[in-house]
Amino acid sequence: MKRIVVIGGGSGGVMFSNRMRGAFTPDEVEITVIERSEKHFYQPAFTLVVFDLDDPVNLMRPTKDLFFEGIKLIHDEATKIDAANNKVSTAKSGDISYDYLVIATGARLIFDEDPEGLKSALDKGTNTFNFYKLDGAIKLRDALKSLDGGTIVSSVCSMPIKCPAAPMKFIMMAEDMMREKGIRNKFKFIFTTPMPAVFSREPYASKLNSIFASRGIETVANFNPSEVDSDKGVLKDFGKKEVRFDTLTITPPHGGEAIIDNSEGVGDAAGWVTCDKNLMVSKKYSNVYGIGDATDFPTSKTASGIRKQAKVLVARLAADITGVPTKAAYDGEIICPMLTKNKRVMFAHFNYTEAISPAIESYANWVLKVHMLRPLYWNLMLNALV
Ligand SMILES: Cc1cc2nc3c(=O)[nH]c(=O)nc-3n(C[C@H](O)[C@H](O)[C@H](O)COP(=O)(O)OP(=O)(O)OC[C@H]3O[C@@H](n4cnc5c(N)ncnc54)[C@H](O)[C@@H]3O)c2cc1C
CATH class of the missing domain: 3.50.50.60 (FAD/NAD(P)-binding domain)
Incomplete structure (x- = not known):
């Protein structure tokens, strides 16, 4: 039995954990998620709320309702990673040991530094x-x-x-x-x-x-x-x-979370988790991985990218656990729907090296962004169905 600890139950933490739970039985892999917040927000629709294109009540769900059965959720603040000794300290729940650690702590918004005022x-x-x-x-x-x-x-x-x-x-x-x-x-x-x-x-x-x-x-x-x-x-x-x-x-x-600054060897000066941009593994520790906004991947910080990363990370961990090699690697792919005006959206869709979609504003893209992506997120993406 391998023990996986995931810090953060946002988009990355949920997408990864549920997909991993689907790939292994609880007898093979134990998954523990440490998440401080009882609320999970669908952030991509915040922009829609500004223009009355979505209702705020649709954008929040209790974190505990999002995880598959067989995943242990601890509501607590993870305070420090001791990667040399494979353990995470928490504010109230003591130290938690792991065989593999996935850091999914997202990005911190910094309001109290520059600009002054x-x-x-x-x-x-x-x-x-x-x-x-x-x-x-x-x-x-x-x-x-x-x-x-x-x-x-x-x-x-x-x-x-x-x-x-x-x-x-x-x-x-x-x-x-x-x-x-x-x-x-x-x-x-x-x-x-x-x-x-x-x-x-x-x-x-x-x-x-x-x-x-x-x-x-x-x-x-x-x-x-x-x-x-x-x-x-x-x-x-x-x-x-x-x-x-x-x-x-x-x-x-934006910057990384305080836990990254408090933890030796996992992050850079801005608090981003330093990872191989394709293999998602920490540059220093071979059993520590990063996913989502918390990482220093040189691509846009988006939920669309995290959907791709979750698949790669499950494949890479599965290879490590079973010993069967994989070629799965994250190529930096993200899709960013840009609302340009009422009823028009352009998708910026690219990876580390090239553009994937043309620069076209269309009504079909609008329908997808404004009416379909939120239900797709709650029902399919978080549930490892796409
Ligand atoms: C205005 C706006 C518009 C956006 N538009 C789009 C879009 O159109 N398309 C798109 O794909 N993406 C969009 N995004 C980005 C997308 O929402 C994020 O990239 C994605 O949600 C990040 O997921 P994450 O898991 O990395 O981080 P988060 O979802 O932020 O989750 C991080 C979690 O970690 C927890 N955590 C952090 N530190 C600790 C700790 N020490 N202990 C315990 N828990 C901890 C936090 O409580 C949080 O729940 C948008 C974001 C915003 C704000």
């Missing part, structure tokens, strides 16, 4: 918002409804972030919303990015540039926010540039 601006909630959390998405939805003019800014603080397209989706959808309301001429739309351009991968980058240009959405590139002054409505950057706003949505810096 971010937390207080968000707490005030008058003109500064963040839709990377569900309550923030609801506040932004309500604020957008009553706007009748001004400058709307979507700002990305640093990379990497979850779903790097989400802040762009927001600005394109907000522009379209005001156009449909007949008040587009009363607004200015600005997207700021720390990157040299709106998007890095072709052919999607060229397509987005032409959408932004044709719809008058301004881009401020190489912009690294240093301070939010919500009273004056000014966002400053470290290079002394300034962007004025009436309504700001800001995507905060």
Whole structure:
């Protein structure tokens, strides 16, 4: 009997654990998941909530209801990994030993460092918002409804972030919303990015540039926010540039979880789990694996990527346990549905080396993203059926 411990019961923790449970009996493999939260959120629909395209009640399920029978769920905070001695410390449940460890701790949103003033601006909630959390998405939805003019800014603080397209989706959808309301001429739309351009991968980058240009959405590139002054409505950057706003949505810096910093040899300086980008195994420990947003895989942090990673990880662990070799490897594939305007979505679908889909906006993609992906996630993806 092999003991697998999984830290984190988000998208990666559930997709991996259920698929692994399906591949081995409880007599062959014991699976223990350590998850601190009793609630699991379907994060890809937070952007939809902002535009009233989904109801928040559809986006949360109790974590305990998501795991297959035969998986042990411990609701606790994992505090430290002692990878040299194959054990994880927890806040309340003592030390838990493993033969294999899967780190699925996701990404942490950092509100209390740079830009200065971010937390207080968000707490005030008058003109500064963040839709990377569900309550923030609801506040932004309500604020957008009553706007009748001004400058709307979507700002990305640093990379990497979850779903790097989400802040762009927001600005394109907000522009379209005001156009449909007949008040587009009363607004200015600005997207700021720390990157040299709106998007890095072709052919999607060229397509987005032409959408932004044709719809008058301004881009401020190489912009690294240093301070939010919500009273004056000014966002400053470290290079002394300034962007004025009436309504700001800001995507905060992301980093790895504290447990990665507390644990010798598993992460880098930003707290991302350092793994082989194809084999998903830790660069230092051969029985430690990473999955999802927690890792330093050089691809976008998305649930779509995690669906692929879960299959690879189960195949690789199965090979290790049975001794039958596998060629399974993660190629960096992700699919990012970009809402460009009402009833139009473009899929950015690529892997580490190449684009897989053309840069086309379509209604069929809209139907898939807005009406089908959430039920697919709850019913099929989490249950290892696709
Ligand atoms: C606004 C937004 C839009 C998005 N849009 C898309 C999209 O269109 N398509 C797409 O595919 N993806 C999208 N994503 C990204 C997608 O939601 C994430 O990539 C995915 O959910 C990450 O899964 P994960 O398991 O790595 O992390 P999470 O699902 O965040 O889970 C991590 C879990 O680990 C737990 N945890 C962390 N540390 C500890 C600890 N020390 N002890 C115990 N438990 C711990 C946390 O409580 C959490 O439950 C979007 C995300 C956001 C925020």
